[in-house]
Amino acid sequence: MTNTPHHHPDSDLLLAYAAGTLAEAPSLVVATHLALCPHCRAEVAGMEAIGGALLSADAGMAVSDGLLSDVLSRLDGPPPAEAPRRRLAPVGPAPVLPEPLRSYIGGDIDHIRWRRTIPGLHEANVKCSGGAVRMMRIRSGMGMPQHTHRGDEFTLVLAGGFSDDTGHYLRGDFAATDPSVDHRPVADDDGDCICIAFTDAPLRLTGRFLRWLNPLMRV
Amino acid sequence: MPVIHSATSFVKIGMGHSGFYSPGTKGRIRRDGLAVADTLLVARRMPQPDMTAQKTDQAEIDRLNDLTSRVARQRDRQAFVALFQHFAPRLKSFLLRAGMEAGAAEETIQDVMVTVWHRAESFDPAQAAVSTWIFAIARNRRIDRLRRDRRPTIDPNDPALVPDEADGSMETMLVEERAAELHRAIRELPPEQADLLRMAYFEDKAHSAIAAERQLPLGTVKSRLRLAVARLRKLMAGSLEGETA
Numbered sequence: 001m002t003n004t005p006h007h008h009p010d011s012d013l014l015l016a017y018a019a020g021t022l023a024e025a026p027s028l029v030v031a032t033h034l035a036l037c038p039h040c041r042a043e044v045a046g047m048e049a050i051g052g053a054l055l056s057a058d059a060g061m062a063v064s065d066g067l068l069s070d071v072l073s074r075l076d077g078p079p080p081a082e083a084p085r086r087r088l089a090p091v092g093p094a095p096v097l098p099e100p101l102r103s104y105i106g107g108d109i110d111h112i113r114w115r116r117t118i119p120g121l122h123e124a125n126v127k128c129s130g131g132a133v134r135m136m137r138i139r140s141g142m143g144m145p146q147h148t149h150r151g152d153e154f155t156l157v158l159a160g161g162f163s164d165d166t167g168h169y170l171r172g173d174f175a176a177t178d179p180s181v182d183h184r185p186v187a188d189d190d191g192d193c194i195c196i197a198f199t200d201a202p203l204r205l206t207g208r209f210l211r212w213l214n215p216l217m218r219v
Numbered sequence: 220m221p222v223i224h225s226a227t228s229f230v231k232i233g234m235g236h237s238g239f240y241s242p243g244t245k246g247r248i249r250r251d252g253l254a255v256a257d258t259l260l261v262a263r264r265m266p267q268p269d270m271t272a273q274k275t276d277q278a279e280i281d282r283l284n285d286l287t288s289r290v291a292r293q294r295d296r297q298a299f300v301a302l303f304q305h306f307a308p309r310l311k312s313f314l315l316r317a318g319m320e321a322g323a324a325e326e327t328i329q330d331v332m333v334t335v336w337h338r339a340e341s342f343d344p345a346q347a348a349v350s351t352w353i354f355a356i357a358r359n360r361r362i363d364r365l366r367r368d369r370r371p372t373i374d375p376n377d378p379a380l381v382p383d384e385a386d387g388s389m390e391t392m393l394v395e396e397r398a399a400e401l402h403r404a405i406r407e408l409p410p411e412q413a414d415l416l417r418m419a420y421f422e423d424k425a426h427s428a429i430a431a432e433r434q435l436p437l438g439t440v441k442s443r444l445r446l447a448v449a450r451l452r453k454l455m456a457g458s459l460e461g462e463t464a
Contacts, residue, residue: 052351060308
């Protein structure tokens with residue numbers, strides 16, 4: 001039996017993804033969780049079915065007289081162009097990064113260009129619209145500074161694990177925090193912890209000694 | 220906060236499918252537990268299902284399925300026209316509520332319907348109802364048109380994808396039957412939940428924007444949406460209990 005995640009996105013977040021209203025940046029974290037979580041894939045499929053049922057139940061609005069003939073005249077032409085989708089050529093048999101994340105990185109984990117932010121923490125930004133997404137690599141056994149959030153933060157574990165007051169998070173687990181959460185995540189001591197995190201506002205350090213770093217925190 | 224899903228969440232049934240769901244094995248294992256109590260409670264409170272409406276739903280779903288398979292197999296233009304007549308006005312309403320202008324909405328309807336024609340063969344009635352399939356096409360087109368950003372999606376063939384757990388032992392509840400249940404369950408939602416659910420799907424707005432428009436705290440919007448989804452699950456679970464009893 002494959003290990004499936006124990007911590008999932010809230011259903012209102014999955015709903016926003018299924019309805020197509022979630023911005024690209026948080027969607028990237030949610031969709032990467034979906035790749036690792038059959039349970040939430042079924043949830044999203046159920047939510048798409050709700051969308052279908054709502055569409056069916058709608059009374060509808062009259063369309064222009066010529067619309068049908070416009071459509072019929074296009075049937076023998078090419079299918080409508082679609083937004084290009086980033087998809088890379090297949091990689092090795094067991095990539096650490098699932099799609100869609102792998103295509104955003106441009107390869108598997110060895111393609112990430114890490115930079116050191118604070119001792120024990122490496123980060124790399126992921127280009128995405130609608131918020132800041134970054135990869136994080138926390139050194140094995142390392143504790144992050146105590147911090148809280150000015151907005152939402154979604155974190156998905158891709159390798160290793162971490163713990164905080166709310167639980168223990170392993171590959172595929174999704175952690176959501178907001179301004180009410182003041183926590184100090186600690187990486188498991190059996191290997192580096194690699195995560196993808198979305199934030200819609202900068203973190204705020206709350207520990208006594210590190211508050212001076214706040215102006216330096218970019219995300 | 221992260222949430223551990225309860226036993227009554229959507230669980231897909233059958234092999235390797237994720238397009239449909241039922242109170243599957245997980246629900247059944249816990250039938251002696253709270254999940255059953257919840258379901259019974261809801262079933263007792265539930266209004267008597269309107270059998271006529273449900274039969275009409277079922278007939279409509281079957282008809283749309285049949286039309287789509289005629290388009291897929293026989294390239295049947297008459298069947299396609301019937302699909303257009305059913306979906307174009309609904310798509311128009313869907314796209315206008317998302318804030319599109321009438322012209323852009325009709326161009327998008329064209330794109331959606333031409334995509335339906337070209338991709339009809341890929342439609343799998345065992346995975347989803349026709350309306351679900353078309354909803355997903357329209358949603359993606361709406362994102363292309365209004366936001367011009369991407370909607371990151373999984374790749375079903377990705378070697379890193381954790382596959383669905385095979386529930387081969389589950390009896391298969393037909394997707395069309397599930398869809399008819401869902402139609403009924405939506406009609407039975409409390410109005411304040413139904414209102415927010417429609418906004419969440421039809422208006423291209425974040426939940427925070429919905430909260431501002433309805434002058435509700437964001438937490439209330441989120442919890443009503445969560446309740447609506449949980450209630451749909453339970454209503455469907457409740458009617459399933461009735462059928463299998």
